[in-house]
Amino acid sequence: MRAVHACLLTLTVVFLSSAMTLKPAASLPSPFAKAASTSAATKKIVKPASRGQQSVGTKPARWCGWYMRTQLGGGPEYNLARNWAKRGRPLNGPRVGAVVVWPHHAGMITGRTKEGHWIVRSGNDGGRVRERPRSVAGAVFRKV
Template sequence: MRAAHALFMTLTVLILASAVPLAPAKAFPSPFVKNASPAADKGETARSARTTRTTAGRYSVGAKPARWCGWWMRTQLGGGPEYNLARNWANRGRALNVPRVGAVVVWSHHVGMITGRTEDGQWIVKSGNDDGRVRERPRSVAGAVFRKV
């Protein structure tokens, strides 16, 4: 009888624990509503209105979508959910005419950050969702645009 009671109590605790949410859900403001901040007066949206910086220096940006290179860049540089789409990074920050270390590099389907250059002149790019993971490797930047964010 004691074993049955212990089993019953254990199952009850497990069931109740699974019904309790681990963290409160965060609400993200609509990307279509301008923030009432000085940045919004200039036609920009305030970065802090949509993302929060963690103690590790990364940004909290919500759940990872299926195509997540833009989402990963948001964890590094902040920005609203519209930046989950890689090509939207082509409009962020200031345009650069040539690639350089620290620049965001944007293709029509992918986004990453230039972190260095190889001895033979190829640019090293770090990006999310590169073969399903975060990778840093030499890549061709032909046809890409470069932004200072």
């Protein structure tokens, strides 16, 4: 009986993993693209898509890197924020669509305020997904 259960579980995992695909990392995810053009979106609180949650595993306690995986794909090593500093190619400054990485946090730049502050969307920002102006001083910028 255990062998039958193991086979069924294996088949289920194989089927589900083949049915779930992540968005290619080279394209700009549409939620970020839409938010970059609107200033009202900076106050909106957004939850990660359920499809993304299922495809990247259980949300860890420190989950900003995990949230980025729901948006851009990547393996479990990207649950750790600082590993985003090695992904893609380096940029010499902030720009819309760039992944921004601080020593213990990661997010994506989605726009700029009239005052010139960069708007960043990230997970685990105050315990939720938020999009708001943030200082990018001391951060690393990557094109993923």
